[in-house]
Amino acid sequence: MDFQDLLRDARLGEGTAFAELWSRHATRVAGFVRVRGATDVEEITSDVFVAAFEGIGRFEGDEAGFVALLLTIARRRVVDEQRRRSRRVPVAPWEAEDDVRTVRSVEDDVLDRATADDLADHLGRLTPEQREVVTLRLLTDLSLEQTAQVMGKRVGTVKSLQRRALDALRRSLAGEPDNRHSSSHSEATS
Numbered sequence: 001m002d003f004q005d006l007l008r009d010a011r012l013g014e015g016t017a018f019a020e021l022w023s024r025h026a027t028r029v030a031g032f033v034r035v036r037g038a039t040d041v042e043e044i045t046s047d048v049f050v051a052a053f054e055g056i057g058r059f060e061g062d063e064a065g066f067v068a069l070l071l072t073i074a075r076r077r078v079v080d081e082q083r084r085r086s087r088r089v090p091v092a093p094w095e096a097e098d099d100v101r102t103v104r105s106v107e108d109d110v111l112d113r114a115t116a117d118d119l120a121d122h123l124g125r126l127t128p129e130q131r132e133v134v135t136l137r138l139l140t141d142l143s144l145e146q147t148a149q150v151m152g153k154r155v156g157t158v159k160s161l162q163r164r165a166l167d168a169l170r171r172s173l174a175g176e177p178d179n180r181h182s183s184s185h186s187e188a189t190s
Helices: 003-011 015-035 041-054 063-087 106-124 128-139 144-151 155-173 180-189
Strands: none
Touching: 003 015, 003 063, 015 041, 015 063, 015 128, 041 063, 063 144, 106 128, 106 155, 128 144, 128 155, 144 155
């Protein structure tokens, strides 16, 4: 179904239109939320769609603009969650299964986490803004313009951040040392 038809139907309160919008974009929003470090991905993803659907009558634009709106809301929700988390002491609930020991090898654990941990490690070497650009551009497949809109930055700034991020990722994947801190240190001492 064409996006404008979906939008019209959603404005009329048609449940099938909302379901289709969810179906088309929930995975992208959840992936973005997950990469941004949210702990409750499903709840935030749901909140994003509730907020977008509540304001659907005011939305003007195409499907790409709707995706940008969803990711803008998602970005704000993740920031809110991170602020809440930083203000409270984490409490781990005790579970009876915690006392049951399973025998797993270190290799099993490493293999289970290798891909996600490697990606997180390489992304962790980027600045927060570079990480956000990579997430929006590559993992959620937004255009430069949409990424700029979500981040509240100019397109040229997004291009520059992306170029520096990809250069840093290339160096990181090649095992080259991170020279960000040493070059600024050497400039400060000269």
